[in-house]
Amino acid sequence: MRFEGLELERYREPQEGSRIVFRDGKMEVPDDPVIPYVEGDGIGVDITPVMKRVLDRAVHKAYGGKRRLVWWEIYAGQKAMDLFGTAIPKDSFTALRYFRVGIKGPLTTPVGGGFRSLNVAFRQELDLFACVRPVRWFDGVPAPLKRPQDVDMVVFRENTEDLYAGIEWEMGTEEAGKVIRFLRDMGKEVREDSGIGIKPISKTGTERLVRMAIRYALDNKRKSVTLVHKGNIMKFTEGAFMKWGYELAKREFGDLTVTEQEVMELHQGVVPEGKVVIKDRIADAMFQQILLRPSEYHVLAMPNLNGDYMSDALAASVGGLGLAPGANMNDQVAFFEATHGTAPKYAGQDKVNPGSLILSGVLMLEHLGWREAAELVVRGMEGAIRDGIVTYDLARQREGAKEVSCSAFGEAVCERM
Template identity: 45%
Template sequence: MRHTVTLIPGDGTGPEVIAAARRVLEASGAELEWEVVEAGETALKKYGEVLPSEVLDSIRRNKVALKGPITTPVGTGFRSVNVALRQELDLYANVRPFRNWPNVPSRYQGVDLVIFRENTEDLYAGIEHMVGEDAAESIKIITRKGSQRIARAAFEYARKNGRRRVTAGHKANIMKLTDGLFLRCFYEVAQEYPEIEADDRIIDNLALQLVQKPEQYDVLVLPNLYGDILSDLCAGLVGGLGIAPGANLGETAAVFEPIHGSAPKYAGQNKVNPLATILSGVMMLEYLGEREAAERVRQAIIQVLQEGQYLTYDLGGSAGTQEMADAIVSRLVSM
């Protein structure tokens, strides 16, 4: 079956990692056709806006997209294109898996956990304003609908993938109404999945325990801001953002992208690790029902990592972005 996929190269190092992932995915055996559209700083220069309507139209039409990282200015400038995409397409579930990979340096072993981050509300809703000249106020939005559906997505994933436990992270001891609602909804949904253990941790304690004993955790479900922060922490547990993929899932569309940023200082240097983007593509293949192709790519990645000859600088090697992709493609062709 041929699949048409919206391809968003992004900016900074985005076009390089997307080019690498595209070549690997085309060698996977899946029949893919790409519809390339632009967003972010590249689109701003060409079209005068960071998120042209053509991008949203393409994703709505194709229902699936692979996206490179996009630069978001810090403190000023335009709002995050990533946040806008998630809100416009109601991509409410941000799914981020973390596991140890062979020959990837890490302080920990036995880590295999998945974060389900609510993706459309919380402080990321962007409802903020100045109060006079000397104060700024941001409003935290937590809804029953948003909390229930991200909890249900986490439990459904656990049931389908043989996971044993779902843990909610929160600060309901202090934010009793907002995080309290999130936690109550979590336990209401948990009753629908009696075979799966459900528990919760206050977010600061969860951060502590993830550093002390990450192998004990399985599936985590979190409000938007906590999920974003702990995603980077969990990437650090298994070797860094270069191997951290992600998916943004909604009822009618899905956008797959690496967790890491655009790293503009490395743009054009053929330096950054393409694995997070390639692994996001693996998640996309699974979403499309191309499980055999996804597994072939996964096995090719494992072979390249085990051999250790074509690793990027963050993994202790000296290979470039495209050289690492070439090595993965070579293993795929020989399978």
Template identity: 40%
Template sequence: MTSRSPLSATILRSPQARSDGPLRDCQDSRRSVPLTPTPSHTEARRRERHLLTHRVTLIPGDGIGPEVVEAARSVVDATGVEVRWDVEEIGLRAFERTGEVLPARAVSSIRENGVALKGPIETPEGAGIRSANLVLRKELDLFANVRPCRWYPGVPSLYEDVDLVVIRENTEDVYTGVEFEVGTVEVKELIAFIEETTGIRIRQDSGISVKAISQEGSERIVRFAFDETRRRGRSKVTAAHKANIMKFSDGLFLDVARRIAAQYPDVVFDDRIIDALCMELVQSPQRFDVLVLPNLYGDIVSELGAGLIGGPGVAPGVQLGDDVAVFEATHGTAPPLAGRDQADPVGLMLSAAMMVRHLGDLEAGDR
């Protein structure tokens, strides 16, 4: 069984180019293409680009979102790829205009088009939901968050030899939203149940969040990571966990990862305890190729990876489901910078380049 990913990759490089580290190129695409396009193929793609119009949902977002989104949109338009933009609102601006932070019309647009380019969004108080981003992921089943972390020459950073991909499970773990507030009847009953069934006493003044990791969710993301490693021409997958302590949740994730790894003999597999992984990433990030992690660890390590290459302003990302891809800014709304023309749009521009490759135009994506 192979995971269904709308994001595949073809590496355009010679066999010796693997040692080039951060200078090697990764082309993201839905379908296979020749490693070296022939003139006839290239000409056919140019003709197709003029004939084919892609529908893409455009979410300007909040804060600096409209500024960086407009910059990314102009870059896509400049490639010559025909895109019909369906502009929709999600977040604070949507809430102010419609009373809904996640309008059904916007969600339907993303689902119907299958592709979106999204700026950062804010979930206002009083919206009735914890996070519009979390709800969007659940609504569209965006189970995989892919964050390439590659250093580009000229970007200020303490590191230069960085070229890795963080693949984060996006729907489970402590982000399910199942929590019990301190002092409530429900949390007191839960504390009593835990003590009765395990003998472990939890302080009465505790708040509790549930960490849920399933076999199905773990298998889906791990298989996706191995398939993506093959498509990107990479060679190793590292699974991160805390299975030495959380044996029934992280332990399950690790067991599934080891079982799936045995089905990919051409891909090297290893694992790291999450705290050790963070230390090694800071010491020598070049050791790692593709990382696959449960939700919380993936959230943290994605930001660590962005820090290695110059910050979230230059870090692209995409959230993927079986039939939907949302390419997005990986940074926040930064309200103090809004309207001042000081926000760095490079990260979202790189996400837009990933989107263009995903739409099938590798040449335009590389430009």
């Protein structure tokens, strides 16, 4: 076996490339990492090949052939059902654990697939506790904000807890009745005709998310990390998220961070050189902030539900999900993804915008430490959009734009690197 310890039941192991490993807590990336990828359902057949082509071109241009991505297809969604009779073969989980970094197109959960959501299944099975979504504006993209160029934030959304843990009971069931009676015994009145949901937020889940957000801010020279919560109402869940976040920052990054309050009280409003500011905002107030004062925010850390709607709202403020990248990750495994849906009515037409998946590829290159290649892709994207060479979704919003196909947009990106 070429890859020691890779135990596959149905897939044939990669015939070339090397494995990303961790030593002393640090990721070591070879010059030819194996990258498992899921093509995706619907428009995945269009956008995934374009993403691969753009990334390959950038890596070759940046490193003159000394580095390359070794793509290895794994399966999920309808393609997996057709080939293996299951929506996610066990080998797909095994591959991502083993090779550490992967990327996927959009997925639809097939009927009879055994999962409520394939995206959630990957997160839960691999404990990918952080959903990471950078949001920024590209010159030439129609956006509702007057100054969309002021938006440049990275959202760290907790993936495993909060209401998305899916702990709930339907109204009228025996289980819901038991919970209602228990709550009454605890002095909390709940109507009999209620569905019940439980919102767990743990210290463990909070600390590992905030730790990742702060490390990202430090590594990428971001000025602040904002804890977004509804702690004025839910004091022991969302309020605790804020409290534990501040405590973690002081305990583990005390020499590298400073609170917003300390900046005002101890430093006359001037942030000490080289320090990241830790601050917090109430979730509903933060909605105003991302519209009215976006330049004051850089990294946002928040529980699951807040992160869900906040990241989508941010994407809308700069033009929509078509150019919104994302990743689900933990400290050792990172799975990058398009953030939009499968759009099956456009599948196979070479029509849709591949920007979200391409930019998720940029995020992946940055994660690998291949920043030169990542910067080339961004330069190519900026150039194509600025020149008005765009897919139909942007062309219809922009006078004078040249509408091109999905693959032609990829080529335009490559030509402008």
